[in-house]
Amino acid sequence: xxxxxxxxxxxxxxxxxxxxxxxxxxxxxxxxxxxxxxxxxxxxxxxxxxxxxxxxxxxxxxxxxxxxxxxxxxxxxxxxxxxxxxxxxxxxxxxxxxxxxxxxxxx
Numbered sequence: 001x002x003x004x005x006x007x008x009x010x011x012x013x014x015x016x017x018x019x020x021x022x023x024x025x026x027x028x029x030x031x032x033x034x035x036x037x038x039x040x041x042x043x044x045x046x047x048x049x050x051x052x053x054x055x056x057x058x059x060x061x062x063x064x065x066x067x068x069x070x071x072x073x074x075x076x077x078x079x080x081x082x083x084x085x086x087x088x089x090x091x092x093x094x095x096x097x098x099x100x101x102x103x104x105x106x107x
Contacts, residue, residue, distance in 0.1 A: 010100050014093070052093050059086040 062083055071079060 006101060006104070010097050014096070052090065052097075055086060055090055055093075059083065059090060062086070 062079075066079065066083070
């Protein structure tokens with residue numbers, strides 16, 4: 001099997017696990033009510049599955065755009081933080097995929 005096929009299967013497993021997490025939270029409605037009832041200005045922590053290739057593409061696009069844009073000084077820190085967060089997420093999930101690939105090869 002090719003690496004891309006293995007990686008896509010691993011990503012599907014990760015996404016399925018993330019989808020199961022909200023089902024587990026439904027068993028605890030009191031905690032959800034507390035989180036939702038915090039106030040209209042509070043931002044909820046909403047998690048959605050995103051294709052890793054999409055995140056990599058967004059990161060690459062931002063890096064290209066970064067070299068062509070004249071940022072205002074007050075925009076530099078937020079733009080840098082977003083790029084850093086994207087790179088961290090991509091690195092984290094790539095590392096997880098590599099670990100699972102190594103575990104599968106050992107078995």
